[in-house]
Amino acid sequence: MTASRQVDYEIIEIYDLFNPGNPELGLLPGRKPSKLTRLVVMDHTVDEIFGERIRNYFSVNRLFVEYLTLPGGDENKTLDQVLRIARRLSEIGTHRVGTPPIAIGGGVLQDVVGMASSLYRRGIPYVRVPTTLLAQIDGSVSAKNGVNYEGFRNRLGTFAPPPRTLIDRSLIATLPERQIQSGLGEALKMALIKDPVLFELLEEHGPQLVADRLQDSDNGNDAGPGREVMHRAISGMAEELQKNLWETDLRRIVDYGHTFSPVIEMQALPALLHGEVVAMDCVLSAVLALHRGMLTPAQFERIVNTTRGMGLAPSHPMFADPSVLRRALADTMRHRDNQQHLTLLQGIGRTIFVNDLTDTELDCAAQVMTELLETDESGVLSLQGGC
């Protein structure tokens, strides 16, 4: 038998969302007004920075909401947090449709609210308001949620696209520099796999994007590099995901940068941020392409320099350890029907899938990653790792 499902969702780039005069935050999916009580879930950082404005918004607009504030951070990406939310949804009598909760926060908060919403009553709609660059251009564009479990990243979760996602670039103006850098790691991935224009923007404006948090001092109106980078990253991701939202096809170019990084990220927690390990994985995968003659040395150096220009390290001791890389690849293959399905670059902005990566290639790449640990921008790389 065959059954089909169609899912409608909107991803809206918007400005000044917490201004009480802006109706968007209070609207239900389909832009209907909201009448019954809804749950607003925030992480601690959001509550600290925006809590007053958010409470004022719902109060001025006379919308009935209850609040729940949870800790963010990857160590709180747990089933316990998911259950805290589910319990609260149950306590306030959340309906199956009509009273979707609103998640305002970073990626971890989005994940736990998304998972709670996908389990409560076997799935209710929710509204997503991501507040970090990483969540805005990556996690919140996807349909996935998840929690870490038994030492594995996202080992439990679901696919559950929320019908409404509101992305307000002004919300990241207060982020620490390191979080902007981490978010740009995902923009780098998107640039490398499909968007040479985005790559040039990152290459040219990297340091400035970090320094001014993609704000362009434009009040959201004019097109500066921040706005352009964000829009290209979001629409590139949305375009890729739409055709394969439930990952029925396991060959996904958006998994670029996500082959070796998941195991390393979990092992390094909380030392490295998600976008930081993704950027390192992007560089490692670029080395593999370089050694196959699919990237020129000049292209490879541009990638490394652009990574560094955004304040991201291209390597880390774990990415230089062949045994770690082999273990990470083996674990990822369990997630890809026992295949490598490895995305490699063929120039900047184009990719192919390979399934024949050898241990020798990984060893050689690990040697280049070792050199990258030791060499700063002025250093000269052998690029062959002595292989």
Next chain:
Amino acid sequence: MTASRQVDYEIIEIYDLFNPGNPELGLLPGRKPSKLTRLVVMDHTVDEIFGERIRNYFSVNRLFVEYLTLPGGDENKTLDQVLRIARRLSEIGTHRVGTPPIAIGGGVLQDVVGMASSLYRRGIPYVRVPTTLLAQIDGSVSAKNGVNYEGFRNRLGTFAPPPRTLIDRSLIATLPERQIQSGLGEALKMALIKDPVLFELLEEHGPQLVADRLQDSDNGNDAGPGREVMHRAISGMAEELQKNLWETDLRRIVDYGHTFSPVIEMQALPALLHGEVVAMDCVLSAVLALHRGMLTPAQFERIVNTTRGMGLAPSHPMFADPSVLRRALADTMRHRDNQQHLTLLQGIGRTIFVNDLTDTELDCAAQVMTELLETDESGVLSLQGGC
């Protein structure tokens, strides 16, 4: 944006599944042979009765499996059991595809394995082998799984149709009488909403179906009432669900018998079995139709007598308590976009949806349900509950 998903699944009526000469149990979805280690999850009852045959099956066929045996019963329909399974899947290195676990057991086991499979790696395929009548004709035909949470039935769960369901009628030959009766409660529902032929089979053969556990002494080959009842119940359910597998349409005739029963079942746990409360809800809803003139008194009496003929009580003190019924309806409405979406019979085998049920109608129906408590088969009902 819009994304579409297509899901393929097979529901196979089969006989003598644990015979080592029958390849079906060992095959992966798509009938491919299985090579890597898979998890087989059983409930205690299954392990006790069939454990030896099941272990022999996999051993003779040289298939790599690990076993996990869990307690069944509604009090074990918990997230803890789901996590025990998820942990075991992770320990044995279950892949995203290619190593689907096999769930052999009743409805609770199917629910917890289904939910664990739907969460592990954000969803892996699994194979379902239901071993109770209720699970065979109802739960295992649907795409749903779930656990009870915070006192609410199925408050957490997902929709996740397994690609392969194997239904072997010979497995229910050892069930206690009461479990057969409970399963027939769901067959009664299916008969009332869409299958007058099935209703006549239940009416005519009720006591015999219970006594011989639908076995027909036919070794699966000839068409007796047991086989016919099971096939009609399964295919009726499968047909209804296919067009609305994710319940995007909240008006579902298969929710007949499931409007008042969920709250009452949870309150009565473990005194009443699922099919027992479903049958009572079917009768209550028939009273509502009777009072609206949509069922004749003769049709109503046939329904009551058929219910009793299968050894099921048509009423219970909680179904005779108007305040309980109102609370139950209110809770169900939260699950139906604040609408009643109440399925009522228009004769046997036809339905309409109503949204205008009044408290007075519920009160009158509760009085008839009180009379049904006091009257046995020989008694005379007023049928109007004095209204």
